[in-house]
Amino acid sequence: MMKKIYANGTDEKAFLEQLAKRTGETDKRVSQIVTEIIETVRAGGDQAVQKYTKQFDGELPQYYEVPQEVIEDALNEADEDFVNALLDAMENIADFHNRQRENSFVNALPNGVLLGQRIRGLKRVGLYVPGGTAAYPSSVLMNAIPAKIAGVEEIIMVTPPRKDGTPNPDILVAAAICGVDRVFLSGGAQAIAALAYGTEQIPRVDKIVGPGNIYVATAKKLLYGVVDIDMVAGPSEILVLADDTADPAFVAADLMSQAEHDKLASSILVTTSEKLADAVLVELEKQVQSLSRKEIIEASLRDQGAILICDCVDCAVELANAIAPEHLEVHLQNPMEYLGRLDNAGSVFLGQYASEPLGDYFAGPNHVLPTSGTARFFSPLSVSSFLKRSGYVYYTKEALADAKDDIVLIAEREGLTAHANAIKVRFAKD
């Protein structure tokens, strides 16, 4: 089901090159379609959004904006165990993200100078929630909770209606418990364009977060700069680092938990033990039979997955760093010893009981993570993602007099005489 590849061979090179090609580049045909949608929504507002909703999602939705009482009813009518599970998860997620708060500072000098940095939440954030089988309440929690902690004043959710025009009730439940302020039934690139520019009814936001298909991702990328976005996200990935102490049943189950997301999802085992590799292959065959997304899992493991067999743990670690996966599981003896060497990963799962789905739903760290090798430079979604900073300066005349010569010298050296003049003019009458 997964191909075995020996490290340092030609197959490994081909596999790594295939992986590297996943790096966030945009399909030109999709770009054209999305550009047209963006321009139409920018000019036509809500009417254009509704036109596209009808075109792509079938009938017009039951509501454009979901009334508050419908959201409250969804929460009141929801299965109690489900609501409690979400509340348990929310507590852990909030606890972790509360530790990411940042404070403003000011350096007040004895000569009267103030040098500061103000930090505050963005005013208004848009949260995209996909429809269909990818409508995940956990994603609402992971996006909305850090925004709330950052002090974002208003969260606007957009999500496509279901086939029958109604909202997905589980999504509304998650929205209600997280304190999402408004929900619009609108999806695709048209919803992203509406959030970026604002329409008559959908307010313009400062940042758009949340996963989506290629049209949504492309719209976010094209509108980056008009609005801030969370990241350029690709298909999900897991890399499991394992030695012969690993349990093959656990490893196989975790590889499949990512593979079930998408045929393009990538599940990679990097191991020093060929014995483990073979045992994992047996476990995959066995466990996949009972899984509802068997077909997706098999396609994903066959086309995007691989078992890379390395000569030593150091080589395995180096390979993991080169691949820079979204999720990295460490099934090595004494897993904590490797934390400081794992340079590139969105989220790290240490030891055999830190299964990736634990992080998806429950443990606390965010599950919105950099993909396609971008863990080399991008970070998970966090409270910081919803904060904005400004520097500020207060100066006295005396302090400026002390700094004057340095500033004028550098400005004139740069050929910027109006910069120099702005300092000199303040002492012209002395």
Place this chain on the structure above:
Amino acid sequence: MMKKIYANGTDEKAFLEQLAKRTGETDKRVSQIVTEIIETVRAGGDQAVQKYTKQFDGELPQYYEVPQEVIEDALNEADEDFVNALLDAMENIADFHNRQRENSFVNALPNGVLLGQRIRGLKRVGLYVPGGTAAYPSSVLMNAIPAKIAGVEEIIMVTPPRKDGTPNPDILVAAAICGVDRVFLSGGAQAIAALAYGTEQIPRVDKIVGPGNIYVATAKKLLYGVVDIDMVAGPSEILVLADDTADPAFVAADLMSQAEHDKLASSILVTTSEKLADAVLVELEKQVQSLSRKEIIEASLRDQGAILICDCVDCAVELANAIAPEHLEVHLQNPMEYLGRLDNAGSVFLGQYASEPLGDYFAGPNHVLPTSGTARFFSPLSVSSFLKRSGYVYYTKEALADAKDDIVLIAEREGLTAHANAIKVRFAKD
């Protein structure tokens, strides 16, 4: 020289619409040219870079990579006052940015669970420094110092050669005192592509920072996702908020200090005092005569500048927030009282001695700031810009047993049975 516009009239609306159109959108023709350059450099490496350098910058540069001894010589031969001025500035900039350091954390629970966030510097960063008259040593300081403080291991500078093929010595001096590791004489979109993908000689970087012309900015935008970038930067902007306590000579000088950057730079005075407005106009005429960039200043003030006259200070503050300028100067009585209401600005200069060039060169806060209204959601360059985070989780079997039911419930509700299986399989043998 600057048009006077009364708030709430039709002229104001037209002016604000003109301003809003500045928002970071990409020119299609430039995009095409830059896309071709990127693809050529990606395929052709250093040879392609050198081909474009010859095409756009004239002759081939004296060196492709500037030897370390040439950089050291530039520092040794530099004017002592200039070096000392840069060192004074560096001390202030480093002091301010040291306060932006962030720490990793771990929440170690009594049940053996560890929930953590690792923070560390990016490995390798590319710093673009423009050539020609826009070759600013201060820009090297503002980009390199926070990277160093963040713990970036290697800073690669790229900068176009001068017309005669030699490097700009002032840039080398700034590079030397900031600890830039390597300098390549290469500019334009080709240098950005080389940093993003790596060539035989120019190493691939994790993030590219630094200002540049439209080709450089477009290359950065197109490569965002392949590599991280600092921001999508447009022409410089200043907005001065002033009442009748302001000194018109100071206000005029500061407006011109931004106007001299570029004919597209935007200098705006928002004031409650028509008397001040008229006095500023007189001062502009007077002071501009002695400035070397008179022509640029006059074009910028005429085409992009305006004096907006408001009925009240609250309206003036609201207008400043709507415009979201890169630099915001507050020449109001009791300027500190307004800090908490100035929502959208990259950097705020409070009081009549906090002249904008003080911030450009010397005070400490970063001068790499969001432009074109993006201060609504983007932040100044900071130490955080060069950090990357990873979440991590260590769990025990007992802790997972406690969490099991919640995780399985949410996973199954989301239709992700392989996620549920990954948890269940860990207790299958019990």
